[in-house]
Amino acid sequence: MTNSHLLSLLKATDYSPEELGRSIGLSGMTLRRWLKKPAETPIPLVYLPAIRDACYRLVSEGVLDPEIPEIKPILLSGLAPGEHRAAIVNLGLPSDFEVDPTISGDRILTSLVVIGAQAKKQADVEKNPDKLQSFKAMGAEWSERITTLLSVVGSRKLGLTDKFIAYGALFYLLTPIDFIPDTIPFLGFFDDFAILGFAAAYYLKMQEAAKPPSRGSTA
DSSP: OBHHHHHHHHHHHTOOHHHHHHHHTOOHHHHHHHHTSOTTOBOOGGGHHHHHHHHHHHHHTTSSOTTSTTTHHHHHTTOOHHHHHHHHHHHTOOTTOOOOTTOOHHHHHHHHHHHHTSHHHHHHHHHOHHHHHHGGGGOHHHHHHHHHHHHHHTOSSSOGGGGHHHHHHHHHHHOSOSSSOTTSTTHHHHHHHHHHHHHHHHHHHHHHHHSOOOTTOOO
């Protein structure tokens, strides 16, 4: 990662060096000092995890567009070549599945169906209720999303096929090998949180669609 990536971040977010510095955990003075150097100057390696973390948080907050060509290398930087392939095999996804931070919501849901349709993955979810509950301690939004998906898995009103997305998302949370290793501070849980969000939103929309129209509403 070089100074050119930081320049791209500043342009994409419309942040000042001070604002971007706060997101990364650096002073604006430090960023300004770096940016005075040539664009190809490498960023000190010790700061790369914090910059990646800031990028993922900014994407999740809607501040940063992950489809910007200069941003994608930052999002995928720092991962060992074999980690993506190990994740695909572990999750039971097609061998040609490509890991991409710009992946669409529909494709995420389709992938969760593939994961959740596997009986072994379902069994792993059902055998680990305490571990799943423990993730609720990470925050109110985590708790809300996990509660929604656990209620789907335990529902007697839904058929098994309707639960595949919930099973897939909860297994993804449980598994130690996913697309961004959990051993990377903060980053390792970003995609877990986003996956839970996609799945929970799917079921909340399903519930809304199933509600009878209110009196006085017109067809």
